[in-house]
Amino acid sequence: MQRRSLSSVVIKSIDRDRVSQTVADHVARLRQRHPEIERVIWFGSWVNGLPTPGSDVDLCLILSSSKKSPRERFTDYLPLCFPVGVDLFTYTRSEFDRLSRSSPGLHQAILSGIDI
Numbered sequence: 001m002q003r004r005s006l007s008s009v010v011i012k013s014i015d016r017d018r019v020s021q022t023v024a025d026h027v028a029r030l031r032q033r034h035p036e037i038e039r040v041i042w043f044g045s046w047v048n049g050l051p052t053p054g055s056d057v058d059l060c061l062i063l064s065s066s067k068k069s070p071r072e073r074f075t076d077y078l079p080l081c082f083p084v085g086v087d088l089f090t091y092t093r094s095e096f097d098r099l100s101r102s103s104p105g106l107h108q109a110i111l112s113g114i115d116i
Contacts, residue, residue, distance in 0.1 A: 014051055018083050023057055026079045027116045034077065036063045038093060043113025056085035060110045063092050070095070 027040050044058030045051045066073050074090045089110070091099060100107040 014053060014055075015083065016046075016051070019046060019051075019057065022079075022083055023059070024116065026082070027059075030061070030077055034063075036065060038062050038064050040116045041110050041113040042116050043110050044087075047113050054085075056087050057082070058087045058089070058113070060089040060091065060096075060113070062096050063090060066090070066092055 023042060023046075030040070031037055039062040041060040041062070042057065043060065045055045046057055061077055063073075068076075070090055074088050077088060077090060079086060096107075096110075099110075
């Protein structure tokens, strides 16, 4: 019986065009279904040009308002299937403004992204 070496490497290819198109399609669907979305920012390694196999898509949604807490609301905006993992951040406009004081590094990382 063959045993797999603990030092085996698994290489996954990155299809940038597929990821970009999937993000665009998902954001278009979100905007149709959720008029409370004011802004969508795609940030992180896919935007700054440094994705690696296993890199996820980082999306920040800025909402006009929400009666749900951030932990409760983000599931309303998750995609059903995606070619890579997704980290989704959902903030109301006022929560996002406060983020600049409570987590300036995260706030700046988000702002370094692109608006979709």
